[in-house]
Amino acid sequence: MRELLNIQKETILSYFRESLFSINEKFENFQSSFQEVRRELDEMKSGLNFVGDVFNDKARAVEEKINKVHDDLSNVRKMQGKISSDNIELKLKSVDIEDRNRRNNLRIDGIVENSEEKDWEITKKRVKQLFKDNLGIEKDIIIKRAHRVGATNDKRERTIVLKLRDYEDKKTIMERAVKLKGTNSFLNEDFSFTTQKVRKELFDQAKIRRQNGYFAKVVYNKLIVHEFQENTRNTDVNPTCVNE
Numbered sequence: 001m002r003e004l005l006n007i008q009k010e011t012i013l014s015y016f017r018e019s020l021f022s023i024n025e026k027f028e029n030f031q032s033s034f035q036e037v038r039r040e041l042d043e044m045k046s047g048l049n050f051v052g053d054v055f056n057d058k059a060r061a062v063e064e065k066i067n068k069v070h071d072d073l074s075n076v077r078k079m080q081g082k083i084s085s086d087n088i089e090l091k092l093k094s095v096d097i098e099d100r101n102r103r104n105n106l107r108i109d110g111i112v113e114n115s116e117e118k119d120w121e122i123t124k125k126r127v128k129q130l131f132k133d134n135l136g137i138e139k140d141i142i143i144k145r146a147h148r149v150g151a152t153n154d155k156r157e158r159t160i161v162l163k164l165r166d167y168e169d170k171k172t173i174m175e176r177a178v179k180l181k182g183t184n185s186f187l188n189e190d191f192s193f194t195t196q197k198v199r200k201e202l203f204d205q206a207k208i209r210r211q212n213g214y215f216a217k218v219v220y221n222k223l224i225v226h227e228f229q230e231n232t233r234n235t236d237v238n239p240t241c242v243n244e
Helices: 002-101 120-135 167-175 193-211
Strands: 105-109 143-149 159-164 186-189 214-219 222-227 233-237
Touching (some): 002 193, 120 159, 193 222
Antiparallel strands (some): 105 186, 214 222, 222 233
């Protein structure tokens, strides 16, 4: 009986040992698989971190390039603004220089043109005759040159542009230019194309001001306006320079 119990006990213990061994073996296999999965997860995480780092590096590089392009564009705009400003200033200086060179010049319209005016001297004589007959100037005004400008036109006499030696003579002539009123001749100062455009606009404004009861006068490239009653200037309009 005792021997039978020992056999059963040994059988049960053997079963438990085999079961425990099997469990341990399965646990070890599971642990090994778990470690493998964990290793793969770590590799994946490391790979993702690497990809993330690469992406971040590329993103930073792109951002730096964008910032550089933005800075370059900003610098280009600043340069464009300066060039534009310098160009405007250069044009204004050019206009001023040209007007100064024309300081002693006059323009005369309305003098009938004839075939003899191929020589400057003939044109000078005709201009001097106008000064004497219409303006009452007996003085022998020195004219450095006088010539017609523009293409020949059968419907309209070409303008005569003349350059005087003395500015004081020009002032005398302009003071007496009012005597040409009622004739077919017109006398004006000579300016650059740009200044002429500005003055034309100002004369149009002056006409409107006069119609509204104001005194209006164009002086070079400015419009001077004041009320007749007070005889004091209350408006000084500085025109914007019109580019050629």
